[in-house]
Amino acid sequence: xxxxxxxxxxxxPPLPLWVADLMPGGPGQGFLRKGRGHTLMHVARKKPxxxxxxxxxxxxxxxxxxxxxxxxxxxxxxxxxxxxxxAHVKAWYRDSDLIDQMQSLxxxxxxxxxxxxxxxxxxxxxxxxxxxxxxxxxxxxxxxxPQTTLDTDIVPWESRFWSGRRQNWSLPLSDGAxxxxxxxxxxxxxxxxxxLDTKHAERVQGDNVQHLRCFYANHKTPxxxxxxxxxxxxxxxGVLDELTPHRFYSLLRARRTLPWYRGGLAAYFERKDRPEMxxxxxxxFRAANRADAARSRPVTFAARRLSNDKxxxxxxxxxxxxxxxxxxxxxxxxGFTDFHIYTNDCADGTDxxxxxxxxxxxxxxxxxxxxEGQSPQRAALRKAYQLDDVRDSDWVICADxxxxxxxxxxxxxxxxxxxxxxxxxxxxxxWRTFGNGGVRAYRDDFILNQFHWAAPEVxxxxxxxxxxxxxxxxxxxxxxxxxxxxxxxxxxxxFVWRDAGGQIMPDEYFKAGWAAHRNxxxxxxxxxxxxxxxxxxxxxxxxxxxxxxxxxxQGLEYWADMNLSMVEDRSIAPRIPAMExxxxxxxxxxxxxxxxxTAVDWHAGKVAALKSDPDWAAFQ
Numbered sequence: 001x002x003x004x005x006x007x008x009x010x011x012x013p014p015l016p017l018w019v020a021d022l023m024p025g026g027p028g029q030g031f032l033r034k035g036r037g038h039t040l041m042h043v044a045r046k047k048p049x050x051x052x053x054x055x056x057x058x059x060x061x062x063x064x065x066x067x068x069x070x071x072x073x074x075x076x077x078x079x080x081x082x083x084x085x086x087a088h089v090k091a092w093y094r095d096s097d098l099i100d101q102m103q104s105l106x107x108x109x110x111x112x113x114x115x116x117x118x119x120x121x122x123x124x125x126x127x128x129x130x131x132x133x134x135x136x137x138x139x140x141x142x143x144x145x146p147q148t149t150l151d152t153d154i155v156p157w158e159s160r161f162w163s164g165r166r167q168n169w170s171l172p173l174s175d176g177a178x179x180x181x182x183x184x185x186x187x188x189x190x191x192x193x194x195x196l197d198t199k200h201a202e203r204v205q206g207d208n209v210q211h212l213r214c215f216y217a218n219h220k221t222p223x224x225x226x227x228x229x230x231x232x233x234x235x236x237x238g239v240l241d242e243l244t245p246h247r248f249y250s251l252l253r254a255r256r257t258l259p260w261y262r263g264g265l266a267a268y269f270e271r272k273d274r275p276e277m278x279x280x281x282x283x284x285f286r287a288a289n290r291a292d293a294a295r296s297r298p299v300t301f302a303a304r305r306l307s308n309d310k311x312x313x314x315x316x317x318x319x320x321x322x323x324x325x326x327x328x329x330x331x332x333x334x335g336f337t338d339f340h341i342y343t344n345d346c347a348d349g350t351d352x353x354x355x356x357x358x359x360x361x362x363x364x365x366x367x368x369x370x371x372e373g374q375s376p377q378r379a380a381l382r383k384a385y386q387l388d389d390v391r392d393s394d395w396v397i398c399a400d401x402x403x404x405x406x407x408x409x410x411x412x413x414x415x416x417x418x419x420x421x422x423x424x425x426x427x428x429x430x431w432r433t434f435g436n437g438g439v440r441a442y443r444d445d446f447i448l449n450q451f452h453w454a455a456p457e458v459x460x461x462x463x464x465x466x467x468x469x470x471x472x473x474x475x476x477x478x479x480x481x482x483x484x485x486x487x488x489x490x491x492x493x494x495f496v497w498r499d500a501g502g503q504i505m506p507d508e509y510f511k512a513g514w515a516a517h518r519n520x521x522x523x524x525x526x527x528x529x530x531x532x533x534x535x536x537x538x539x540x541x542x543x544x545x546x547x548x549x550x551x552x553x554q555g556l557e558y559w560a561d562m563n564l565s566m567v568e569d570r571s572i573a574p575r576i577p578a579m580e581x582x583x584x585x586x587x588x589x590x591x592x593x594x595x596x597x598t599a600v601d602w603h604a605g606k607v608a609a610l611k612s613d614p615d616w617a618a619f620q
Contacts, residue, residue, distance in 0.1 A: 037089040048115040049080040054125035094167035111136035130176025137182040177203040216264025228254040310393040312338040321348040321599025329582035335414030339363035342380035348602040385481040397471040409524040426472035426497040429527040435565030442536035453565035484514040500525040531562040
């Protein structure tokens with residue numbers, strides 16, 4: 001295209017759609033009549049049906065040359081004639097000149113030339129549809145969220161639309177509840193939970209009136225119907241005299257996949273002071289949408305990519321206060337965004353630190369409730385996987401405060417890991433168990449700076465040292481969240497599960513398995529497990545008790561299995577500066593710094609108290 005042609009295109013705005021019909025030589029007949037506050041545009045087409053529409057308030061400010069009346073494209077696609085009234089002012093069609101023009105059309109027999117005439121509009125346009133339908137006796141009406149009038153003597157309770165209430169309501173055709181007496185079918189579509197819209201709808205009565213309730217649409221029923229893909233069908237059925245309550249409510253079933261509907265229903269229960277029902281609505285909505293997506297998706301789960309970029313850790317803690325901020329800082333530095341921290345019976349302020357993190361918007365804290373004899377960790381995981389913000393995460397993992405994911409791919413971030421492993425719905429990491437490396441005394445220093453001695457890269461002599469943890473995408477196939485892996489009760493579909501080397505995990509892991517198989521790959525990541533820390537800190541851990549196998553003591557056998565210090569491993573060192581920077585940012589909060597010091601002091605005091613007991617001293 002030449003420069004002159006480019007300039008010509010830019011100088012001339014796009015033409016409105018009706019030009020193709022009304023231009024010389026075009027297929028349509030009709031007229032365009034522009035007044036001060038309104039424009040009438042008529043296109044006659046072959047089918048003997050006329051749709052008369054009135055613009056809503058949202059169109060008033062549109063002065064673009066390509067503007068067309070409401071539902072123009074719909075009428076064009078259906079091949080029916082269209083009389084569109086475009087409003088240029090917020091006058092609620094209370095314009096004597098417009099009323100005279102419309103009356104003249106009626107007197108000239110304009111409406112009588114059609115087998116079927118349908119007046120339609122929404123809100124302000126819905127009022128006009130009800131009002132002006134009187135000019136064509138026997139015509140039909142589709143009124144979405146209409147006002148019947150804004151005459152304050154008739155509807156003193158109407159508090160909206162200040163500019164409309166100021167208009168001249170003594171003009172003819174001012175009460176839509178009175179003008180529909182001689183009409184054919186009148187469909188009033190509204191949200192019964194919008195009090196003011198409902199009052200207007202209840203004013204429209206008669207044997208020819210059909211109320212269609214569009215639940216939780218608020219005052220925007222056409223937008224609500226369009227979002228669920230039902231507006232065109234409702235309009236077409238109404239125009240062709242085929243709109244029945246059965247058909248309408250069948251179409252309305254599509255709302256169950258609409259976030260708007262979920263929000264409206266949840267808000268309803270909140271207003272009724274039933275927050276648990278509001279949560280259940282949200283949970284059920286998410287689950288149904290996931291199920292629908294899974295049924296309709298022709299690609300693998302691995303091809304699914306959510307947009308929220310949430311990477312969530314669910315953890316249980318008891319008396320981990322001195323170590324938890326290092327752990328949070330490290331995981332934030334490598335790319336985790338959300339933490340759900342469950343605590344129970346903490347004496348060192350772990351719960352207070354978790355609560356402060358929640359106040360700062362960095363975590364969510366829950367006091368863990370569970371039955372006597374129940375595993376605290378499993379109880380927490382069962383509850384966590386019912387939470388929307390866990391189920392809506394891109395990725396989620398159960399990880400403990402003594403576990404640090406060491407990613408060797410790229411710069412050591414989760415994004416680097418995902419790029420290296422490739423499309424997958426789950427990634428399993430093998431523990432590399434670190435012992436105390438001869439560190440007996442507790443001191444307030446980073447775990448990653450103190451312990452560098454671990455089991456060999458490949459080590460199968462101790463079964464406890466080969467545990468794995470799994471980062472996975474919540475989806476409909478995963479019914480529960482386990483300590484070591486996602487759990488499945490039924491069909492897994494095409495769920496893709498890889499190890500940290502990108503290899504597909506064996507099928508048997510879909511049924512059971514907490515430990516790594518002998519050929520598992522660790523090319524891109526390993527989960528460093530500092531299970532014992534210093535000898536002093538292990539005393540506190542043993543005193544605390546276990547979060548999972550609560551009846552199995554963390555005694556000498558556990559120490560022998562987990563205190564593995566055969567090979568030096570400092571591979572996590574490149575991750576430490578980013579962790580330290582994040583830790584420093586956390587400690588800028590005075591309250592968090594104070595709570596951390598309190599936990600450190602408690603831990604040191606607890607060590608001293610335990611070591612003063614002869615039995616504990618002998619154990620150490």
